[in-house]
Amino acid sequence: MLASDDDILGQAEAWRRDGKGVAVATVVETWGSAPRPTGSHLVIDQDGHFLGSVSGGCVEGEVVTEALDVIADGKSRVLEFGVADETAWRVGLSCGGRIRVYVERVD
Template sequence: MENQANLDDVRDPLIIAETWKQEGRNVAVATVVETWGSAPRPVGSHLVIDADGNFHGSVSGGCVEGAVVTEAIDVIDNGMAKMLEFGVADETAWRVGLSCGGRIRVYVERLN
């Protein structure tokens, strides 16, 4: 095990994104860029998504990942980065909001 990579290759989203891309998959990287109030994952946290909707990592405690995956597939298709915002103030809060009461902004970009 002497030369094993230091990072957790099984769980580290950025390592997984690199591996996926090298395997020829289309990949998007979602990043928490701002948080207000109580947010479950800190700024800088990543969720990585492939075109089939497989994902690794997290941007919340599991509250909004489904919505981010859906948006990410669009981003993979058209290449246009997107800023998403989630919070209890959203009309869709009851569907994809944050039950903790915080707000987060998530930047989704395609890995080119």
């Protein structure tokens, strides 16, 4: 709710108006000690530039990668991240929390 949210969604709009492919990622659910609250945004452009955060930096790389797919195929998806565990997750949250992130393209 701080002013930075403003810049994040404002940046998404500006990128789109510049003709770039853009995706918005939103934390839609958290369990346990999650670093960023529900409603936090990360916005990504087609070149992999991003602004904002959905975790403390733990899973942003993975979200950006998935966002590039969303920008390419236009299909929204829900990603889930949990405790770092190489058998279950490629990346994880070392804090022990779990989060769900909704990723959608701006059309």
